[in-house]
Amino acid sequence: MRPSTDSTQRLRVTFAKGEEVKYISHLDLMRLWERALRRANVPLVYSQGYNPRPKISIAFPLAVGITGQEELLDVTLERPLAPRDFASAVERQLPTGISLSEVEEVYPTLPALQTQVQAADYLATVEACETVQQIEARLDGLLSSESLPRERRNKEYDLRPLIEELWLESRDEHQYTLGMRLRAGERGTGRPDEVLDQLALAAHVKGITRTRLFFAPVEEQ
Amino acid sequence: MDTTIEAALGELLPRVIKPARYTGGEWNSCVKDWDQTTIKVALAYPDVYEVGMSNLALIILYDLLNRREDVLAERVYTPWMDLEAALRGAGLPLYSLETRHPLHEFDVVGFTLPYELNYTNVLTMLDLGGIPLLVEERDDSHPLIIGGGTGTYNPEPLADFFDLFVVGEGEEVTLELLDLYRECGRNREEYLRRAARIEGLYVPSLYEVKYHDDGTVQEVTPTHPDAKPVVVKRIVDALPPAPTRVIVPFVEAVHDRASIEILRGCTQGCRFCQAGMIYRPLRERPLEEILATADELLASTGYEELALVSLSSCNYSGIEELVEKLLERHGPSHTSISLPSLRMDSFSLRLAEMFQGQRKTGLTFAPEAGSERLRRVINKVITHDDILSTAETAFASGWQRIKLYFMIGLPTETMEDVEAIAQMVKEVLRIGRQARGKKTQVNVSVATFIPKTHTPFQWQPLEGRALLEEKHHLLRRLIRGRGLKLSWNDPETSLLEAALSRGDRRLGGVILEAWRRGARFDAWSEALNVRSWWEGFAAQGLDPAFYAHRERSLEETLPWDLFSSGVSKEYLISEYRRSLNEETTLDCREGPCRTCGILESFPRETQSMRNGRWGCLSEEKTHTR
Numbered sequence: 001m002r003p004s005t006d007s008t009q010r011l012r013v014t015f016a017k018g019e020e021v022k023y024i025s026h027l028d029l030m031r032l033w034e035r036a037l038r039r040a041n042v043p044l045v046y047s048q049g050y051n052p053r054p055k056i057s058i059a060f061p062l063a064v065g066i067t068g069q070e071e072l073l074d075v076t077l078e079r080p081l082a083p084r085d086f087a088s089a090v091e092r093q094l095p096t097g098i099s100l101s102e103v104e105e106v107y108p109t110l111p112a113l114q115t116q117v118q119a120a121d122y123l124a125t126v127e128a129c130e131t132v133q134q135i136e137a138r139l140d141g142l143l144s145s146e147s148l149p150r151e152r153r154n155k156e157y158d159l160r161p162l163i164e165e166l167w168l169e170s171r172d173e174h175q176y177t178l179g180m181r182l183r184a185g186e187r188g189t190g191r192p193d194e195v196l197d198q199l200a201l202a203a204h205v206k207g208i209t210r211t212r213l214f215f216a217p218v219e220e221q
Numbered sequence: 222m223d224t225t226i227e228a229a230l231g232e233l234l235p236r237v238i239k240p241a242r243y244t245g246g247e248w249n250s251c252v253k254d255w256d257q258t259t260i261k262v263a264l265a266y267p268d269v270y271e272v273g274m275s276n277l278a279l280i281i282l283y284d285l286l287n288r289r290e291d292v293l294a295e296r297v298y299t300p301w302m303d304l305e306a307a308l309r310g311a312g313l314p315l316y317s318l319e320t321r322h323p324l325h326e327f328d329v330v331g332f333t334l335p336y337e338l339n340y341t342n343v344l345t346m347l348d349l350g351g352i353p354l355l356v357e358e359r360d361d362s363h364p365l366i367i368g369g370g371t372g373t374y375n376p377e378p379l380a381d382f383f384d385l386f387v388v389g390e391g392e393e394v395t396l397e398l399l400d401l402y403r404e405c406g407r408n409r410e411e412y413l414r415r416a417a418r419i420e421g422l423y424v425p426s427l428y429e430v431k432y433h434d435d436g437t438v439q440e441v442t443p444t445h446p447d448a449k450p451v452v453v454k455r456i457v458d459a460l461p462p463a464p465t466r467v468i469v470p471f472v473e474a475v476h477d478r479a480s481i482e483i484l485r486g487c488t489q490g491c492r493f494c495q496a497g498m499i500y501r502p503l504r505e506r507p508l509e510e511i512l513a514t515a516d517e518l519l520a521s522t523g524y525e526e527l528a529l530v531s532l533s534s535c536n537y538s539g540i541e542e543l544v545e546k547l548l549e550r551h552g553p554s555h556t557s558i559s560l561p562s563l564r565m566d567s568f569s570l571r572l573a574e575m576f577q578g579q580r581k582t583g584l585t586f587a588p589e590a591g592s593e594r595l596r597r598v599i600n601k602v603i604t605h606d607d608i609l610s611t612a613e614t615a616f617a618s619g620w621q622r623i624k625l626y627f628m629i630g631l632p633t634e635t636m637e638d639v640e641a642i643a644q645m646v647k648e649v650l651r652i653g654r655q656a657r658g659k660k661t662q663v664n665v666s667v668a669t670f671i672p673k674t675h676t677p678f679q680w681q682p683l684e685g686r687a688l689l690e691e692k693h694h695l696l697r698r699l700i701r702g703r704g705l706k707l708s709w710n711d712p713e714t715s716l717l718e719a720a721l722s723r724g725d726r727r728l729g730g731v732i733l734e735a736w737r738r739g740a741r742f743d744a745w746s747e748a749l750n751v752r753s754w755w756e757g758f759a760a761q762g763l764d765p766a767f768y769a770h771r772e773r774s775l776e777e778t779l780p781w782d783l784f785s786s787g788v789s790k791e792y793l794i795s796e797y798r799r800s801l802n803e804e805t806t807l808d809c810r811e812g813p814c815r816t817c818g819i820l821e822s823f824p825r826e827t828q829s830m831r832n833g834r835w836g837c838l839s840e841e842k843t844h845t846r
Contacts, residue, residue, distance in 0.1 A: 020244070020246050021246065023234060023240035023241040023244055024241040024471040024472070025241070027473070028241060028471045028472060028473070031471075032248075032471060034523070034525070035248070035469055035522065035525075036248075037523070038523035038524075039520065039523035041520075046555050052555050054555075064240065064241075065234075065235045065240070093248075093523070095246060095247065095248045097246060206231075
């Protein structure tokens, strides 16, 4: 008997994309998940039509070269599975660099994850022969600007409103770790490499990681 | 893991396109302990990652070698030009994906040579890998450089760069090479002398080539008693188990799917087809074995598509049952089954219908020639009606897009034959529109016929450029409009491919000169720099037309006569003559044995042939033999 549509289940997976796989693209990552889930033999729900694809969605694409510590993925299953069982089946099928930290059941009727992203936190490590004061002065200079006009793919945009917060997270000799909270979603998406470029630090980047995603508050069901 | 390379890559990779080509770590990749393994082999593919990852030979060898405890096999592909420049700029060597070891630290570097237009990439990889290009510049401290793949049926143009070539199927002989390496691998001279005695192995440094004044080969003579006067290819008498734990790339490969070879060899006898001649005899993988392999392969990879690989799927005796069972087993998990090589005949209709309800990603057929007359010449025996009814069924079964492969420049071809291509294409489009309406798409790919070595057409010239362009022009004029798309080869690429595939040892100098002048990725239109090639030919005092456009006499000693595919020259000549008379030859399974020579070339395997395992020999024929 085919399970009816109301027995489907939506699981929200929190995962990390580490150094080993930081160069793979968003589409590569989608394929990676699709195949890992197929290997894990979990009951995926597929789209209709000549080219059926499993119903999985990643909250917010990560740019090539950036690691992610708390990335989110929604998976729709044909029939309910205990999140713990799902996790143990899937974990074994993940390549080095992708790791699960949490699986929880969410309402199947929630809006698509991608539409709910509002902001993201990043940490960028840069090498600079400057004092803390000089670095902080750069950050303040940026934050006190009214607007930061830039170009992305031949289109002009203002970077300033996309930067919600910008701070110095830590320092280790000449290595500075900068933190930034950048806007994401329909009102525009800030990119950490563009912020670093605006700070004239892009040439000294050692690594960037996305630490957290922020979503629109969930209405009570 | 080589930590200096690892650290430096952190700087370089963010600046190149598709950096995930160069990082490894894919699912099912095999990382062994470098220091604890006796023989370290780099499996090298002279093209980009996405192409190399699709090569079945490399998948088989990777599995075969890594199963041995004393061996580790790691992969290396040609870095695209951006990374080549970055590595050179940083003074870094080309490294293996698994443990990031420089190429020169391996014991053996084995190249797969599927295509002449990536020969310059071999040089890039050796050079970037810290290995001197020429055999004579290398010593016992360097890895052994071995070549395999179809390129070795005429490896002469690469003779300057390789220590050893494997002619034919590698599954058994590769293991023999490794056993020999354990005994005397560090002593190059002894190793090569002993390897030269092994069937299917060719050590170019143990031969001398003399030329006539007109540039043709006078004779090729062994300079050492261990070197064989003729190098006969190696074969396996039954297909070894197919690999089931294969690497799943992160970056989308050209063939991004699971593959099982269901059949090796082909009995159809198309006269232009090198694969049809050199992969003889026909060997089928048992149906039960394919089913079991498919289960394991799909479970270990998670692929959503399974390709049944062969030269002609319909040659597989249980193909309908096979497809039916695979669909039954894997259809419910949304796995699609694909047959990359379907014949356009009534039998394929039933097969096409079995795919109903599956992904209809597009269907490819190869009528090869537009007219029935020309199809008789090339022995591609399918009728016009067969082609149209196959197309009709395909459209009726749900396909909207059909791709048709043709060749131009075939022996005896006239302008009428070329026009017949356009007529056929239009009829197929018309049929498609009746079934599928305006969305019907017919993609037409027209390749230039390159007379391949070891085929009945090996004496034929590549057609002249002016005539080829005239034919291209005609087709462009006739095949246009909504629902039609035409693609064709660049004539200069064809000339280069024909010259390299039919060349002799003197082309080594040309390849080197062209590479020094910047030739890279010659198979990629955006990278091909033909000027560097023509300058390379000129620098060596050679003319590509001599190799490509010259009709050769049947008496001429061909550079590749030293290598035997098991099919006799007498057979090739008789097929050549029949073709010029427009006489067709039946598929070996349907007609009388034409004694192509394959059975006589492998007497040792006669026993297993008599057991009926080999496709070309039916019960009846065994008795009359």
